[in-house]
Amino acid sequence: MKKSDKIILAIYIIIGIALAIIGITIQEDYYSSIIFAMGFALIFSTILQFVRYYHNTRPENIEVYRKKIRQQEINLKDERKIQLRNRAGYISWAITMVACFIASFIATLLRAGTLIVCILAGVAVAEYIFAAIIYRYLCKKM
DSSP: OOHHHHHHHHHHHHHHHHHHHHHHHOOOHHHHHHHHHHHHHHHHHHHHHHHHHHHHTSTTTHHHHHHHHHHHHHHHHOHHHHHHHHHHHHHHHHHHHHHHHHHHHHHHHTTOOHHHHHHHHHHHHHHHHHHHHHHHHHHHHO
16 A cells, blocks of 8 residues: 555545544534444544555465455456446446436325425436436547
8 A cells, every 4th residue: 555545544534533523513413413424434444444455465465465456457457347347337327217217206106395306307317418428428539
């Protein structure tokens, strides 16, 4: 792990501690618990990153870690796996878009607030528009 990575992780811990303290000191019940949870999660995930780094750099684990990194590099460049990742991303996008339309329809049937229905429908439309824009950009790029 480079020194800059360690510095960034230390900054994350400081931000997490600040969020946890802010969450404890704020008097709003709902927002204080959310801010505290975000701070605690940031601290915990950063500590786990340090533990993972320590575990992987121990002498008995270095060879296994190098093999794992080598396999990841191969998988990232494998054309078949690239196509599979692209296909999986497309399918998950399509499912999410359809789910937003279905959720907005169900929210309308259940007489949910207009704002909720508009947000759900808007998200689905925005996903479609962003996908079309990104597709055109990638077509021009290639």
